[in-house]
Amino acid sequence: MSTVQSESRPGARRKSPADRAAEIAGAAREIALADGLAGITLRGVAARIRVTPALVSHYQPSMDVLVADTFGAVVSAEIGEVAEELAPCPSTVAALGALIDSLLGPERSPVTALWLDAWSLGRRNPALAVEVGVQMDAWQAFVSGLLRAGVAAGEFTAADPDAVAWQLLGIIDGLNAHAIVRYGHAASLRGLVRTVAEHELGLVSGALGTTTEIYLD
Amino acid sequence: MSTVQSESRPGARRKSPADRAAEIAGAAREIALADGLAGITLRGVAARIRVTPALVSHYQPSMDVLVADTFGAVVSAEIGEVAEELAPCPSTVAALGALIDSLLGPERSPVTALWLDAWSLGRRNPALAVEVGVQMDAWQAFVSGLLRAGVAAGEFTAADPDAVAWQLLGIIDGLNAHAIVRYGHAASLRGLVRTVAEHELGLVSGALGTTTEIYLD
DNA sequence: TACCTTGTTGATCGCACGATCAATTACCCC
């Protein structure tokens, strides 16, 4: 309590460029998760951190790249979280089952909504379109890596792990999108994706776990 | 050539309200298919039919409902086309195979793009959100009707045709979305969806047809 | 041909957005 931090209106407490940039990124992230990527606005971000729009503008080349960066940050953070979550799994099969559970869980809804925004907004935001490609590739690399590990360990087979990874992600995204837009999350979706995965990988039915099929409407 | 249709600037040739409304709807449709739902603009639609923005505004309660109506018109027209396409099929199984082929074909890309827009824009456009629900239900009703017909004809079994219909549509949408955003359409996607459908319906592998699995990059 | 209905226009409002820049002022360093 050495300095009382005077209440002078102008000149809010200065921060280092790194801190301010992080603060802006954080605000953009919160706004995106609450209102979608389209909700990220120069004035909105500025207001959230009690700062002038000009300052936010000063720290970003353009709003398009702030939106793209925000999307990229959220998605890559999610990949990291999931990877960490799967680390303790004793086998690749177990990890695959956990991955499906995790990706189809209702807690992923906010991020799925961001994917929908990104797919749509990417048409008018080149930077975002690039980021969407990067993050899709990142997810695909993660899943195909998992599949290759399973194949190497002799747990299952996959003639084309890359293709299978794309297919699994496509199915998951589609079911998630439907669930978020129209209906609540249905536990049966997990069963469906498990079945597909088991079929694609030559596993016996139930190898990836089971769930009581209850629709949560 | 009775009337030379004088080139007077003001007062463009009058049309009946019905004709003008249809013209506006057509323009909105073309714009949507070319530039997305977000491209539908008061001034844009007006310019396309050589008319004042005020006139377009006069025929629509708001742009939000024009966007919603346009989306609804495109999608329900698509359902109609597909239904017509499936009519000559000799069996439900054949129709189901044709349906999958049709929905995963590259010619559906423009409409898939509209779905992505609608999912994203629906968050800020209540009328559009309602229309999305209506059209999703319409598709689900169409597919589940097909499934019920197949069950009734003894061609296959389905404990819960409604659920299977949702799942198939979810998978198709997800794969289509991925294909449109990141990669070209892959013929292998059709094989995947066929496999899922066959599994869900207790059909033997290949019952819904086969396709050479060639990635069109 | 004169009238009257109504489809259509032009002008204009208000809003929200992204971006820019000189002026200001907080903070660090000597």
Add this chain to the structure above:
DNA sequence: GGGGTAATTGATCGTGCGATCAACAAGGTA
């Protein structure tokens, strides 16, 4: 504690959007 660096501000520009309304004129009708 004075000075210089640079983080921050306030004011302002330009754009594109949806919406409104009095005024105009096209075209059928008497």
